[in-house]
Amino acid sequence: MTETFSATATLLARAAQGDQHAWNALVDEHSRLLWSVARSFRLDAADANDVVQTTWLRLLEHLDRIEDPTRLVGWLVTTARREAMRVLRRSGRERPVVEDTVLDRPDDAPPVDTALLQDERNRALWEAFSRLGEKCRQLLRVAVTHPQAYDEISEALGMPIGSIGPTRRRCLTQLRALLDGTVVVEGDGP
């Protein structure tokens, strides 16, 4: 982890000095994470891409002002979440803000074509995942792309540092329960 962080510091410093390769490395490393964050707000592909690019523009503007490179991932996630909420707000799709407290609410039908999934087991996993609350979906998406950056991500998701382990376990437990069909999520249905 320390190595990753010092590598991040080097990349930021080099990019701030105008090194395109260093910038590319940052973009390559973290785009998937930002895409995940945007998609967890159920933005379509065009809006999700806008969120990712806006986040990169913000980083570009602040390249020489990132004081603590160890917190870059958290900073990126925070920025992407803010931009995603901005998109939702501006398009009038936002519901009243309860976003930070909702862990358990099932969401709308997934926007992807599950028929694409050949594997029955994976389809069941996707369906179970889609029925998780927003925060669990975000947390697990991030856990998939950046399994190490716990503290930064808990901070970015507005969770107390140290709570992410238990929360992740709880989300996984819920996911398993949905997979096993041992819970019926309220409001579930066609």
Next chain:
Amino acid sequence: MSAPRENDEALLARLGTVLDELDPMPAEVVTEGRALFGLRRLDEELAELVRDSAEDRSGLLAVRGEGDVRLISFETGPVTVELQVTERGMVRDLVAQVTGTALVGAEVETSAGRQDIPIEDSLFTVEDVPAGFLRLRLHTVAGRHLVTSWVRA
């Protein structure tokens, strides 16, 4: 008959596979992100976004429509830029007021390129800017180059 329970790491790994399969990130997301680096210039000073009326809605449903006016403020040191954006279909009309410095030139920059803006005192207007990302570039009499944060308008 049931398969042995997969552990957390295995379940997360499988979830990663499912997400990659069902929600793959288009390749252009990375290409575009890389290309943004070309927009950076080292001699520019950033006027940060400090306020955006599009976000002052306290979580209530936003009401949007033709002719909506959005007010966005940027600041750097004593310099303040107030930008008014009016939505007209796929174009935007801008009115900007700059205080705290004297300008010799201004441009509006979009993904399509840059356009010079005629300046009258500290106030200037520009019409028919394409919707999308935009920012202002301001050139002061003292020879400083200020850019505002990018905004999506």
